[in-house]
Amino acid sequence: xxxxxxxxxxxxxxxxxxxxxxxxxxxxxxxxxxxxxxxxxxxxxxxxxxxxxxxxxxxxxxxxxxxxxxxxxxxxxxxxxxxxxxxxxxxxxxxxxxxxxxxxxxxxxxxxxxxxxxxxxxxxxxxxxxxxxxxxxxxxxxxxxxxxxxxxxxxxxxxxxxxxxxxxxxxxxxxxxxxxxxxxxxxxxxxxxxxxxxxxxxxxxxxxxxxxxxxxxxxxxxxxxxxxxxxxxxxxxxxxxxxxxxxxxxxxxxxxxxxxxxxxxxxxxxxxxxxxxxxxxxxxxxxxxxxxxxxxxxxxxxxxxxxxxxxxxxxxxxxxxxxxxxxxxx
Amino acid sequence: xxxxxxxxxxxxxxxxxxxxxxxxxxxxxxxxxxxxxxxxxxxxxxxxxxxxxxxxxxxxxxxxxxxxxxxxxxxxxxxxxxxxxxxxxxxxxxxxxxxxxxxxxxxxxxxxxxxxxxxxxxxxxxxxxxxxxxxxxxxxxxxxxxxxxxxxxxxxxxxxxxxxxxxxxxxxxxxxxxxxxxxxxxxxxxxxxxxxxxxxxxxxxxxxxxxxxxxxxxxxxxxxxxxxxxxxxxxxxxxxxxxxxxxxxxxxxxxxxxxxxxxxxxxxxxxxxxxxxxxxxxxxxxxxxxxxxxxxxxxxxxxxxxxxxxxxxxxxxxxxxxxxxxxxxx
Numbered sequence: 001x002x003x004x005x006x007x008x009x010x011x012x013x014x015x016x017x018x019x020x021x022x023x024x025x026x027x028x029x030x031x032x033x034x035x036x037x038x039x040x041x042x043x044x045x046x047x048x049x050x051x052x053x054x055x056x057x058x059x060x061x062x063x064x065x066x067x068x069x070x071x072x073x074x075x076x077x078x079x080x081x082x083x084x085x086x087x088x089x090x091x092x093x094x095x096x097x098x099x100x101x102x103x104x105x106x107x108x109x110x111x112x113x114x115x116x117x118x119x120x121x122x123x124x125x126x127x128x129x130x131x132x133x134x135x136x137x138x139x140x141x142x143x144x145x146x147x148x149x150x151x152x153x154x155x156x157x158x159x160x161x162x163x164x165x166x167x168x169x170x171x172x173x174x175x176x177x178x179x180x181x182x183x184x185x186x187x188x189x190x191x192x193x194x195x196x197x198x199x200x201x202x203x204x205x206x207x208x209x210x211x212x213x214x215x216x217x218x219x220x221x222x223x224x225x226x227x228x229x230x231x232x233x234x235x236x237x238x239x240x241x242x243x244x245x246x247x248x249x250x251x252x253x254x255x256x257x258x259x260x261x262x263x264x265x266x267x268x269x270x271x272x273x274x275x276x277x278x279x280x281x282x283x284x285x286x287x288x289x290x291x292x293x294x295x296x297x298x299x300x301x302x303x304x305x306x307x308x309x310x311x312x313x314x315x316x317x318x319x320x321x322x323x324x325x326x327x328x329x330x
Numbered sequence: 331x332x333x334x335x336x337x338x339x340x341x342x343x344x345x346x347x348x349x350x351x352x353x354x355x356x357x358x359x360x361x362x363x364x365x366x367x368x369x370x371x372x373x374x375x376x377x378x379x380x381x382x383x384x385x386x387x388x389x390x391x392x393x394x395x396x397x398x399x400x401x402x403x404x405x406x407x408x409x410x411x412x413x414x415x416x417x418x419x420x421x422x423x424x425x426x427x428x429x430x431x432x433x434x435x436x437x438x439x440x441x442x443x444x445x446x447x448x449x450x451x452x453x454x455x456x457x458x459x460x461x462x463x464x465x466x467x468x469x470x471x472x473x474x475x476x477x478x479x480x481x482x483x484x485x486x487x488x489x490x491x492x493x494x495x496x497x498x499x500x501x502x503x504x505x506x507x508x509x510x511x512x513x514x515x516x517x518x519x520x521x522x523x524x525x526x527x528x529x530x531x532x533x534x535x536x537x538x539x540x541x542x543x544x545x546x547x548x549x550x551x552x553x554x555x556x557x558x559x560x561x562x563x564x565x566x567x568x569x570x571x572x573x574x575x576x577x578x579x580x581x582x583x584x585x586x587x588x589x590x591x592x593x594x595x596x597x598x599x600x601x602x603x604x605x606x607x608x609x610x611x612x613x614x615x616x617x618x619x620x621x622x623x624x625x626x627x628x629x630x631x632x633x634x635x636x637x638x639x640x641x642x643x644x645x646x647x648x649x650x651x652x653x654x655x656x657x658x659x660x
Binding site for chain 2: 002003005006045046048049074075079081082083084085086089090092093096097098099100101102103104105111115118119121122123124125126141142183184185186187188189307308309310311312315317320322
């Protein structure tokens, strides 16, 4: 069994960028977000189409950063939360490059980066995109209620981030962060059946992937500058630390994107941020720039996703989850 | 630009199997289908859960054929048509192996095989699964109407196949079919907006991928024993031949899985079969056995998918589509 993918050719993240909404720009990380769409309709008639446009803008921004045009992309790995991944599908139509659509729910940023890294490292692509997005209004309609319903939210619920992020992966490039190792997640289900507590549903998947990765590489959490999770929020983050502690793994250098993108002392965001765009925006605008600035050199980035739909939830099913991990170094 | 993925290490399809429903077993290919679920509920309370079970049985059958157990799978590439790909997600939960969830609509069989081949060829996995399914009753509820509604069907509509198929991909193995080349599809949209004419929506994507592949490899359709498409049906197949003819490409050796899985002179199936399970079942139970029996030696397998959801369709969007191609040889 191969628990860890080894990328011998050091596929590099040539550039990364993200576009966020107004609420995200007003949060604790606001100063990092220089591409803000104050009008989250982006001039489109529906939230779903707005999300596609958000994604397209993130891709174009990342391409600009890498100094290449869309025609140089051999493949784009992308996905989102909408049924049948339409945010990504319609973006791919607009971009016109080969498209490998993935579904990892909120784990999509690490899943798509893992795929892009494998394709570049293995020589199947010269340049590959890794792309994802989420949009609060599209996600509410998809998973909960249309906004007009004005449903109340529980303290464990999380607020879907309106953001899209994109990384451009290419051949080994000195001075650029590169993807060294990765672990594909297993689907784990501890029987959580509260659709308003995704953090609890996802924490066991994060614990499983991190445990497998550390065992296979013979490393400890302290060997990394930071262990980043996607969007466990306050509730899921605490559960992750407990689950790991039970396995003898102490998580002293943990950072959860969902806990830092909003001010979680504000009641409206519940236990924190969520959505594919949450970890994507934090990766592209905070974590990768920190690597480039020499503030960190070796991180684990592990986005987590809850693989449920309203149909299965309404049928009484519990919520399975997955976490894909990548080790980024510079 | 790399239009074609070259798999130098000849990743082999160690085994493949499929499980089909009653209607499929009664069609023209019935004699090939030796795993039939006459009760398409598979003992489950809902159609969605029945589809997961169908997928799980196909995976176990393929593993049995390869003489290995699930623990030997380093990764499973899988996907389906349900919103948030839940048929695959719940199967992955049951199987417990690393899971790379893809969404390619009815192109999933070639998309997942392409991913599995790349991971094995590149050394990221020793053994990988490629898995997909569709279920008529789950798909009707997802994309059209609940069965109880008794909606009428148009002549261009297709009948979603109830079937799951799985290939086990491993290192180069003499005597086994291997994956030589592949092309990742672009998302193409010719403006078709009739949800009951998926064949017309998908034909341009198939034409695009095949044209790109032939140009990049310097080959002609006649260089292959058969050019197989997934589920264009009668309408889409005719359109594909026309589109290719306009580009100077004659398609004399074409076979569409959607045209052969049912008797299309029967009015209930409209223009033919569709769904991820259609091309999966034909590949696993007819095409690969023909390669093993020496009846063919070099085929192109190109499943096609329409990347739309009811939400976007109801918003007036047209239907984008994708086709992923793999070249299988023995």
